[in-house]
Amino acid sequence: MRGRVFVLSGILTVTGVTWVAQDALAIPAFTRKFDMDCSHCHTIAPGLNDFGEKFRDHGYQIAGLAESLPQELRDQVRKEDPEDLHPAYWPISLRTILGYRQRSLDRQDTTAGEAKIKTRGAGIDRLELMWGGLLAKDVNFYVTYRPAVANAAFGEPANVVHTMDEPGGQEGELEFAWVRYDNLACSSLLNLKLGSFEMDVPVSSHRRLTVAGYPIYGYFPTGSLAGMDEEMAVNWSEHQLGAELMGYNASGLRYAIAAVNGTNAHADNNKTFDYYGRVSQSLGDHRFGAFGYWGAAPTQFQQDPGAIDILGTGSKNKTFYRLGLDGDLRVEPLRLLFVGVHGSDSKDLFGLADPQEATFNGGFVEAQYDLIKDWDTILVARYDIIRNSAQGDASTPKKTADLDGVTLAARYNLLYTSRVNVVLHGEYSHVQTKLTSVGGNDQNDNRVMVAFDLMM
Numbered sequence: 001m002r003g004r005v006f007v008l009s010g011i012l013t014v015t016g017v018t019w020v021a022q023d024a025l026a027i028p029a030f031t032r033k034f035d036m037d038c039s040h041c042h043t044i045a046p047g048l049n050d051f052g053e054k055f056r057d058h059g060y061q062i063a064g065l066a067e068s069l070p071q072e073l074r075d076q077v078r079k080e081d082p083e084d085l086h087p088a089y090w091p092i093s094l095r096t097i098l099g100y101r102q103r104s105l106d107r108q109d110t111t112a113g114e115a116k117i118k119t120r121g122a123g124i125d126r127l128e129l130m131w132g133g134l135l136a137k138d139v140n141f142y143v144t145y146r147p148a149v150a151n152a153a154f155g156e157p158a159n160v161v162h163t164m165d166e167p168g169g170q171e172g173e174l175e176f177a178w179v180r181y182d183n184l185a186c187s188s189l190l191n192l193k194l195g196s197f198e199m200d201v202p203v204s205s206h207r208r209l210t211v212a213g214y215p216i217y218g219y220f221p222t223g224s225l226a227g228m229d230e231e232m233a234v235n236w237s238e239h240q241l242g243a244e245l246m247g248y249n250a251s252g253l254r255y256a257i258a259a260v261n262g263t264n265a266h267a268d269n270n271k272t273f274d275y276y277g278r279v280s281q282s283l284g285d286h287r288f289g290a291f292g293y294w295g296a297a298p299t300q301f302q303q304d305p306g307a308i309d310i311l312g313t314g315s316k317n318k319t320f321y322r323l324g325l326d327g328d329l330r331v332e333p334l335r336l337l338f339v340g341v342h343g344s345d346s347k348d349l350f351g352l353a354d355p356q357e358a359t360f361n362g363g364f365v366e367a368q369y370d371l372i373k374d375w376d377t378i379l380v381a382r383y384d385i386i387r388n389s390a391q392g393d394a395s396t397p398k399k400t401a402d403l404d405g406v407t408l409a410a411r412y413n414l415l416y417t418s419r420v421n422v423v424l425h426g427e428y429s430h431v432q433t434k435l436t437s438v439g440g441n442d443q444n445d446n447r448v449m450v451a452f453d454l455m456m
Contacts, residue, residue, distance in 0.1 A: 057248050059140040059182035059191065060133055091133035097125040099425075099451020106444045107437040114439050124149050125211070125451060128175075138182040142197075148172035175239050189247030196239045199276050200246060200256035202289055202326030202339045203366070205237030209380045212407045212429040212447070213237050214364055216341050216386060221358035222401050223392050225349045226297035226320050234274060234295055238264040242273070252282030254289075262295050270298040270314030285330040293322040297349060318348040324363070333370035339363045350392035362386035362403070376413035382406070384431070402434040414452075423453040 055062065102120035110117075127149050132142040148171050178195030182188075198206050205214055218235030220227025226234075234240070242260030255278065262274030274296065280289030298314025324341040340363040347355040366382040384405035388398055409427035416422075431445045 057254070059138060059180055061138070061140070061182070091131055093130045093132075093455060095126065095128045095130060095453070095455045097127075097451050097453050099123075099125055099449050101125075101447065101449035101451075103448075104444075104446045107439070107441050108443075109438040114437055114441065125449075135179070139179065140182065141179045142176050143174070144176040146171075146173045146175060187247070189249060191246050193244040193246070196241050197244065198239055199236060199244065199258050199260065200278050201236045202278065202280075202291060202324070203328075203337050209368065209378060209411055210382065210407050210409045210427055210429070211425075211449070212382075212405070212409075212427065212431075214339070215384050215403055215405060215431070216339065216362040216364060219343070219360070219362060219386055219403075220320075221343075221345050221360060221388060221392055222396060223350050223352075224297075224320070224345045224358060225299055225318075225351060226295065226345060234260075234262045234293070235264055236276075236293070240264065252287070253279075254281075255279040262297075270296065270317055272296040272317050280326070287328040289326045291324050291326065295320050299348060299351070318346040320345040320349065333373075335368040335370065337364075337366040337368070345392065347392065352393055354394070355392050356390060356394055358392040359389040360386060361389065364405075372413075378411050380407070380409040380411070397435055400435045403431065405429065405431040411453075420454070420456040422455075424450075425453050426450045 100120075100122045102118070104116065104118045106116040107114040108117045127147055129145045129147070130143070132140070134140050174196075176196055176198075178193055178197040180191060180193040182191045184190035184192060198204065201217065203214065205217060208214070214237060217237045240258070240260035240262070242258055244256055244258040246254070246256035248254040256276075258276045259273045260276065274294065276291070276293045278289055278291035280287050296317035296319050298317050300314070300316040301309035302313035304310055320343070322341055322343045324339060326339045327337070329336040341361065343360050343362075345358045347357045350358070362385055364382055364384040366380065369379040369381075371377040371379065382405075384403065384407070386401070386403040388400065388402055391398060391400060407427065407429040409425065412424045414422040414424050427447075427449060429445075429447050433443050433445075435441065436443050
């Protein structure tokens, strides 16, 4: 035990330690329902193993998956029907993340000019109440509610402008709320999801093993009207309002097609849907896919008497698109994920006298090293990159907002049972964006945190 603690301490020191992964869509309520511990569906939560991925795709139903379970657990299939469960069972779980964080941001705009700003402290990174499971055979649901914890959560000083995805404390929000109808026409190729959900992105941002997000999912070229308002611009890592048709078959084919409002589940700013699609195929233990996003953003609004744009009145829509390839390579104990994206925003989204089409390329490579068998630990290393090929304003330096990011993390299973899962998580991340300060200099964002991720 002393040896394990010593090695783990070394790992956390080497990796720099920091935040915790977010929003797993498999919850302790499922382990209580089937009387299994978390390891049957997860590597280290929220990461899914092969059985966990099949369980998710089957609509949180074990029926049809019994052959994948150990013999002593196959009788758990009888607990599938909600009407057969004990009346005391309630499909609700709680998740909270408690930790210590410090952060350094350089070249921030202040009254004294550009300066480095450092913050540190302990607090709650995330508090969630999660409901999920079956309403009836082939009908499943999922709901996530985040109570307001502004007084206990990490926040940001008002003068920090380069905050990436950092919230100023958690506000109350109903994030996920969807229902899915499975096996329409008795086919696994037809499953319909309705509500607020995460699209079928190549690597789920809501089941990632790091707190540092994937910058490419929400990137827009400098000055694009489609990305000017962070709350209204589409971000693939955020929940979307709409509908998704997905399917899979025994050969390893998987597809998803979604029509969404494109504004991160906020009130829509126009009457045009955005569309997303992805298709992938497994080859042995590996999987490869292709995906695309087509969106439209308004360039004109009606205004109220106070000259404020009225949401829902957007018109004269102009388009943007994202195309990409992804891969998931597995050679135990190593897993390698990659995502590559090409993006383009119409020149008419820049509101300039002489604009041009803006284009960029980017993505990430993430390596996960599995030490679960001996150490109940997963190590993660990721490199993010964004390179602009052409700016919407030809006078803007091409390198503006080019991004390089490095993330190192470790997750250690302290405890997992059919009732509770506690994970110690450490992470260090560094992100550099080119020429984005007020003075036209590069900016750097360094974060370090260690925390306990409690799910029960």
